[in-house]
Amino acid sequence: MPHSTAHVVTDRPERYIKQLVSHMGHKAQAVLGGDGRAVIEVRSGRCVLRPHDGGLEMIATAADAESLLGVQDVVARHLLRFATQEELAADWSPPVAGDAAWAVSPVVDDYLLTHCSPADEVLNDLVVRTREETGGAAGMQVSHDEGALLTMLVRLSGARLAVEVGVFTGYSSICIARGLPPDGRLLACDVSTEWTSIARNYWERAGVADRVDLRIGPALETLRALPAEPSIGFAFIDADKQGYPDYYEEVVTRLTPGGLVVLDNVFQGGRVFDPAFQGDAQVAVRRLNETIARDSRVESVMLPVRDGITIARRVG
Numbered sequence: 001m002p003h004s005t006a007h008v009v010t011d012r013p014e015r016y017i018k019q020l021v022s023h024m025g026h027k028a029q030a031v032l033g034g035d036g037r038a039v040i041e042v043r044s045g046r047c048v049l050r051p052h053d054g055g056l057e058m059i060a061t062a063a064d065a066e067s068l069l070g071v072q073d074v075v076a077r078h079l080l081r082f083a084t085q086e087e088l089a090a091d092w093s094p095p096v097a098g099d100a101a102w103a104v105s106p107v108v109d110d111y112l113l114t115h116c117s118p119a120d121e122v123l124n125d126l127v128v129r130t131r132e133e134t135g136g137a138a139g140m141q142v143s144h145d146e147g148a149l150l151t152m153l154v155r156l157s158g159a160r161l162a163v164e165v166g167v168f169t170g171y172s173s174i175c176i177a178r179g180l181p182p183d184g185r186l187l188a189c190d191v192s193t194e195w196t197s198i199a200r201n202y203w204e205r206a207g208v209a210d211r212v213d214l215r216i217g218p219a220l221e222t223l224r225a226l227p228a229e230p231s232i233g234f235a236f237i238d239a240d241k242q243g244y245p246d247y248y249e250e251v252v253t254r255l256t257p258g259g260l261v262v263l264d265n266v267f268q269g270g271r272v273f274d275p276a277f278q279g280d281a282q283v284a285v286r287r288l289n290e291t292i293a294r295d296s297r298v299e300s301v302m303l304p305v306r307d308g309i310t311i312a313r314r315v316g
Contacts, residue, residue, distance in 0.1 A: 002068050002095030003273065006058045008079070008088050013051035019082045020049065020075070044070035045275075058090065063275045065095055098274025102267050104306065112145045119144045123171065126202045130169045133198060140168050142238070142264070146306055147175035150236060150262065153311070154179025157260045159233025162186045165219045165247050166239030170199025176236060177208035186212045187226075189219035189239075219243070223250035230256045230314075238264040241281035245288045252297060255314035261298075263288075267308030 010016065017038045021030040029041040037050040045062030058075060062068040076090040104112075119127075123144065131138045142150070154162060154176050160183070162176050167190035177186045186208075190196050193216055203209040215222045219239060226232075235251045237244060244263065251261050265285070271277035272286045289310070292300050298312040 002062065002065055002097055002276075003101055004060045004068055004072060004092045004095050006060075006072075006076075006090045006092045007052070008056040008058065008090055010055050010083075010086065010088060012086075013056035016056055016079060016082055017049050017051065020078055023078060023082075024075075040075065042071060042074055044068075044074075047071050047075045049075075060092070061273070061275065068095055098270040098272070098277060100270065101273055102270030102304075102308075113143070116145045116148050119147075122202060122206045123147070123174065125205075126169060126171055126174070126198075129198060129202075130171070134169065134195065142172045142175070143306055146264075146309070147171055149305065149309075150175040151179040153260055153262065154234050157234050157258065159259065160184045161232055162234040163223070163232050163236070163251060164188045165223070165235070165237045165243075165251075166190060167196050167199055167214070168192075168238075169195050170202050172236060172238065173199060173212055174202065174206045174208055176234065177203070177211045178206070179234075180211055184211055187222070188212050188214045189222050190214070190216060191218065192216075220246050220250065223247065223254075226250075226254060228254070230254055230259070232256065233259045235259075235261040236264070237261065241265065241268070242284045244284055245291065248288055248292070252295070252312070252314065257314055257316060259314045261312050261314075263292075263310045263312075265307045266302060266310045267304075269307060272308075 014036055017036065021032045021038050024030045024040055032038045040047045044067035045060060048059040050057050060068055060071040062071050072092050079090060080088055130141050150172060160181060162180060164173055164176055164186060167173055167188045173186060173188050180186065196214055203212050220243060232251060232254045233256050237247050255261060266289055268282050268285050271282045272289060292310060292312055297314060299315055300310055300312040302308065302310045
């Protein structure tokens with residue numbers, strides 16, 4: 001469940017990290033990265049160590065509070081044992097669960113929305129309509145800054161064929177379609193005729209309806225029916241999280257060289273950070289996050305945009 005951090009003041013963080021990895025590697029899994037960051041896996045959990053701001057930063061994670069204490073104890077004991085020339089102190093922060101570890105501050109949220117190109121009347125009206133029609137489900141709609149990012153990424157990718165998995169009321173569809181050339185096409189996949197009926201009206205108002213090909217039905221079936229050869233220049237995945245691994249695989253095999261796939265909600269409200277959260281959605285997204293980081297077919301970056309997004313670019 002919890003995470004805890006400690007900042008150890010020292011002018012030799014790299015030395016201590018190397019010593020810890022060398023010593024603990026005999027009894028645990030310890031890996032030192034080229035950037036000086038180390039990951040130590042023990043039976044009760046894991047600890048990440050990195051040189052940071054004039055000292056050593058440690059991040060301990062475990063499935064429960066008792067196990068977390070075990071991780072903190074074993075790492076801190078070995079660290080203090082190595083400190084023969086200075087007195088170190090490892091003061092751990094109180095445990096924090098994953099779903100409390102990530103949130104966008106209202107101040108940051110407002111600043112982000114204020115300092116990107118403003119939404120036009122169509123998008124603003126769609127936000128209001130979505131809130132009125134869908135109630136509590138309105139949170140599934142992407143924010144304006146994320147929508148602006150989608151438009152920019154589509155334009156930068158030069159995509160002619162885009163795919164969207166998860167339409168809802170069509171805000172992200174408009175943003176993607178606006179980034180396509182006049183003869184571009186967006187294949188939009190969803191299972192709801194109720195929400196997409198709202199989307200159709202606003203696609204018309206936005207002047208992009210002729211670029212959007214809406215397919216109602218299981219998205220996996222729609223994707224698997226596409227030609228196997230690379231043809232997709234851009235894809236946005238924002239649907240049921242249990243399906244993410246399958247959606248990603250079907251899309252990435254069809255991406256053109258240099259094509260992009262963007263996945264939304266890869267933080268799951270911070271729950272992916274925390275091994276105590278073992279719901280189907282968290283397990284699926286956590287597994288896919290690890291898969292993408294090791295996938296030689298793409299180069300990827302995960303960004304703290306809203307609930308976390310991953311951008312993967314097809315190489316070769």
